[in-house]
Amino acid sequence: MKVKQLLDKILENWQVKAVCFVISLFLYVIYQNQSVDKKVFSVPLTVESKNGYVSVEPHPKTIAVSARGKAEDLAQVRESDLRAYLDLSYVSQDGSYDFPVLVTLSDSASVLNPLEIKVTPEKVKLRVEEEITSYVDIVPLVMGKPANGYLYKSSTVKPAQIAISGPRSMIKNCKSLQTMPVSMSDASKDFSAKTKVEKKGMFIHHDDIDVNVDVQLEEITTQKQFEKVPVKILNLPDELEIRAMTSEITVTLAGTYNSLENFVPDETFVTADVSQVTEPGTYYIDLSYNIPKNFSMSEGFTKSIPVTFTLKPLTNPDEEKITIVESDSGQLEEKVEKRRKR
Incomplete structure (x- = not known):
């Protein structure tokens, strides 16, 4: 009886009660929607693998993560509370796969009321x-131009090799790595420089170590022609003079570029010793060269020159010689003799 009375009570004015229920439900939904907010984060995407397989092509750097929840909860969530990654751990052979984007929350964000996450x-x-x-071998990369008169000769690097890791196909095709550029601009002697090893793309990895590059230079060796070099006559006899000779010659020297550029022959650079000449005439006189030790003369240099000698003209043709003599009468007299003086 009581149950029947309860049912009658419930069904009494049921139309009005149904309308009230629908209105209440509608108001509840509106309230819930008004209290839920949405926030979108740009989260870095990483790739993780624990089975020895790695990606061989680029992946998106970031993904969009949208979170729905109460406004007061979302206000406490930061981008750093979200971690997005691709897990390659289940892969067992090379190939292409669709990897789901996985998202985890930090401890501080995970204790909030459940958030609706979508990536x-x-x-x-x-x-x-x-x-x-x-x-693989490390190859030194040396750039620039050394100082004037010098050339790049060679370079070495220590250590000579480095361990690299990455996808099998890329590692097999990588035979060497260069160092970062080492400048030899304006260098005039051997030197050492510390640098790094280049990064070979985003998939080949190696330790970030320092390497030492030793650079060797050499001076440029060349030839230079010196024209109109004077010939200095040595030991000319007093009674002779030179009527004709080759007074200037051309000399070609070989040596380092800088030394030749700074060298100026002096008056004793080329000499001719004529001390053996005693009579007028034309003679071939050997030449002597005062060559610095760091130079050498090219083949075909002038070994001797013709020189014509004559007697010096008399400066006082008539010279008187006065002597005192005693005459037959016993008196002293002057005796004058005239003779030619050369």
């Missing part, structure tokens, strides 16, 4: 390969 894109397609390690 865009939800999946990322990647081609993966087995990761291997190998040793």
Whole structure:
């Protein structure tokens, strides 16, 4: 009886009660929607692998993560509370796969009321390969122009090799790595420089070590022609003079560029010793060269020159010689003799 009375009570004016229920439900939904907010984060996307496989193509740097929840909860969430990644751990062979984008929350964000999380894109397609390690040569990269008169000769680097790791196909095709550029601009002697090893793309990795590059230079060796070099006559006899000779010659020297540029022959650079000449005439006189030790003369240099000698003219043709003599009568007299003086 009581149950029947309860049912009658419930059904009494049921139309009005139904309308009230619908209105209440509608008001509740409006309230819930007004109290829920949405926030979009740009989160860095990383790739993780624990099975020795790595990606061989670029992936999106960031993804969009939208979070829905109470406004007061969302206000406490920061981008740093979200971590987005692709997990390659289940891959067992090379190939292309669709990897779901996984998102985790920090401890501080995970204790909030449940948040509705949605990522865009939800999946990322990647081609993966087995990761291997190998040793490759380090090649020094030397750039610039040394000081005037010098040339680049060679360079060495220590250590000579480095371990690299990455996708198998890329590692097998990588035979060497260069150093970062080392400048030899205006250098005039051997030198050493500390630098790094280049980064070979985003998929090949190596330790960030310092390497030492030793650079060797050499001076430029060349030839230079010196024209109108004077010939200095040595030991000319007093009674002779030179009527005709080759007074200037051309000399070609070989040596380093800077030394030749700064060298100026002096008056004793080329000499001719005529001390053996005693009579007038034309003679071939050997030449002597005072060559600095760091130079050498090219073949075909002048070894001797013709020189014509004559007697010096008399400066006082008639010379008187006065002597005192005693005459037959016993008196002293002057005796004058005239003779030619050369």
